[in-house]
Each structure stands twice: as C-alpha cells, then as structure tokens.
Amino acid sequence: MTAPGIVIVGAGQASVQTAEALRAGSYEGSITLLGDEPHGPYHRPPLSKAWLAGEMDAAQLVMRAPEMLARKGIELRTGVTVQGIDRDAKTLQLADGSALPYTGLVLATGATPRALPLPGGDAAGVLPLRSRADASAIAERMAACIEKDLPIVVIGGGFIGLEVAATARKKGARVTVLEAAPRLLGRVLAPVLSDWYASLHRGHGVQLMLNAQVAGIEADATGVSGVKLADGSVLPAGLVVVGIGVAANDQLARDAGLECDRGIVVDACGRTSDPAIVAAGDCTARRLPDGSLLRLESVQNATEQGKSAAAALLGQERPFTATPWFWSDQYDRKLQMAGLSMGADTWAVRGDMAGGSFSVYHFQGDRLLAVDSVNSAKDHLQARKLLDAGVSPSPWQAGDVSFDLGGLLK
C-alpha cells in the first residue's frame, strides 16, 4: 500500500498541466488522475474543427500518450466517477464504493454544456459539444444530414456554435444559426466585430437569424425534425447543435462545503477555501483583487491555473495574473483575443477590415483593455506584451498602421 499522494479529479487540460507541473516542481509522491471518460486526456480545441470535419483520427487527438504519463509516475484511471469528498478524513468516495485517500486534492472537473430548457430539448439529434463523444455524435449525424440534404440548425451564436457552423459549411451542409441576442458573440465581442462575423458567416452561406426566439424542438421517430420558433414557424432540421454556454462542474465542491459561486471559488494561486484542496480550469471562478469573480473557459486558463494549483500544493505562491488570451478558428480566419473588453467605451481598428486582417483595440478612457485580432497574430502577440506591461497606446496610435506600437515597449 503506497502512501496517499495527490489526487486530481478530472483528466483534461488543467489536470495534465497540474500533474506535469507537480513533477516539474520535484514532487515525488504519487499522482493519480481520475477521468470519467473511457479514454485518457485529449485536446478539445480540434473537436469543433478538424475532428468534426473528419480530418483527424482519435490517436491524433491524444494529449499525452499513456506511457508518457506512466513514465512521469502519473497514474491515469479512466471511467471513474467521484461521488463525494470527505474533507475531514481526506478521502474521496468513488462510484464503485471504494475510498481513495489524498494528501492534496486538485479539482479540475471542467464544465457541462447547458441543455436546451425547452420542449423536445432532449430529442435524439439535439446535441451539445463538449467531449470527444459529443463531437463524434455530431459528426455522424451531420454526415447523414449532408447525404439526405437535411438542414442543420445551430442554437447559439457563440464560439462553439459558430465554429460548428463553419465546419458544417465546409463539409457542404445547409446551416442556420439562431441567436437570441441582436448580435453574434455579444458577451465577448464589440459590436463592430459581431457585425464582421455575421458578414463572414453569411458570406459563406450560413443563414443567420438574430433576435431568434426558439419555442421548442419538433421530433419524429428518428429524432429531431425541426426547430419551432416563437412566431409558430418551424425550421426543418436533421441535427440541432446547442451551444448556449456551460455551467461549471462545482457540485462535488459544493457538496463538500467549499465556497462556490457559479464555479469553485479560487484565489489567483488556485487555492480553495480548504488548504488541502486546489482547483483549476473551467470549473473555477477566480476571485480578483477587487472582490469580483472572473470565470474563464480557455486553454490558457486551464494551463495557467494548473501551474498555479501545483505550486500552491507545493507550498509556493505562483499567482496567475497574466493577460487572458483566447482564440477561435472559423473558415480561414483566426480570431485571437488578448485581455477582457468588458467595460470598454472606445475602440480603434488597425488594419484592413474588409480584407479580413485587422485588430480592434478596446479602451476604457485612455487605458487599453483588450485587443481582438483577426488573422493578425503579430498584433495579438504584441497586444499581450502591451497589456502585461500595462502600456497603453492612444486610440489614434492604435488605429494608425504607420505607428510602431512595439516602440512603446522599448
């Protein structure tokens, strides 16, 4: 019997990062990853793109080969569901009835897509996209729709929905995107970019309906047959992809009495309200210095919080304070976002919007808050440096391509 070590609940990006960071930090005890899926860690970003398009096989999606984890002394247990945490006994209760002791616990439980809270929302062929299995189910149904020339309806004009729409168009499917708000990506993008993305999708043949009110799903014996709108009209559909956001998987933490608020509340170092428990990735809500909570769902957030969480368990302080970044691939356009544009009141465009290579600089007063770049990786990387350094160009400098923004960093 080996001594209890660090147990990581979850086997995704944040989990792998935490495990590897523990080893890099010279932690020599046991590390156990508990995944509830039947397979090991895999890359999620390609799921809505290359994987959905059938351009990758399962082996290419693998994040770390099992032997690579084993060589680092990271034990991977798949198909394991954790039912409870006994914080006093420092023990996990597993679904098979066994108990697993820990000295340190990492919660990296991810998030769950919100289900469509409407009549028929559970019909066959109404699918979310989160896991590899989800993406495979969508791909299978999408292929059938293309063969029978049945339309695909995407509910939700956020990143997941729009990436699926782009992939489906690439495969030749008929696609309608329904968005409840007056514009696409309204929570994260400035109106100027929402409009640009609407044009991009319409230009690729997507039927886009803004201010769309979905009333329910119509189904027959084979599953979904259409989407009913509030005005009574029905859009025929052989597949409905639902991308209306996710909820953090914080139930385990909540049941154990850890502080949760739309996610497991952590500080900048990934610490929860229990000193033996840290959390990382999509399941967290990070407490900022002003007391507010920030929820991010991104690869960077998972890896950075993973590193912070590992350090915290080793008794070190490694706060994650870097500028948040994110990306989304749609058609041949790569959006790269740096910073958070919430609260911006001014913006400036740099580059050629009509040509599809530009950046939007968001300001609050004189202060640069965020930069969203389309096919302009150079602007994006420079923006991360400007924001990390707290250096703000003026809006007119940002908008003038002849002005060297990099010069401000010297």
Place this chain on the structure above:
Amino acid sequence: MAHITYVEANGQSTTIDLADGWSLMQGATTNGIDGIIGECGGSCACATCHCYVDDLLAGVLPPPSQGELDMLENVVAERRPNSRLACQIKASPALEGGVVTLPECQE
C-alpha cells in the same frame, strides 16, 4: 509515412514512424517525446511546439504561413532561421529521414 528523428535538448534522440497527415507535434506528444508541449492542440495559437528543422526538411517543407511566422516571434527559446512550429508540419514521404532538434524550453 516518414521516419522522423527528434533530438531533445539533452541530446536524447528518438526516431518514430510518422503516418501521413500527422503533424510533427502529434508525433512527439503521442510518442512520449518531451520538449514539445502543443498546448493549443495544433491550432497555431500557443507557440509551445517550437523546433529546429534540419537542411533536409528545410529543403522539402512548404514555407511557413504568415500566421506561423508571426507566432514564431513569440517562442521562448532562441528563434533561428530554421525555427518552425511542429504542429504546422504534416508528415509525407518527402520528409523521410528528417531530423528536428527541440529547444531547451517552450514556455
């Protein structure tokens, strides 16, 4: 299919058979080769699969896209004329015998 040799910063050398269409990043991470991270899953968005290609590869590979060139500006290790992102290099018979050297650090 191509035999690709990865030389890690500590000198350890590993040769693998890489199926056509696989990226050099995928080949490394699934075969237990340290020194390639591939945080973004091959989306040309993180610059943690930086490698140095040998003359053979440099001679047969298509040139990097503007996006890859831009991301290469963000690599942590020294950027050299033969710096590439391993996620952007797809295996084909033309790459047979190619050697990539991995930098000391990726992040």
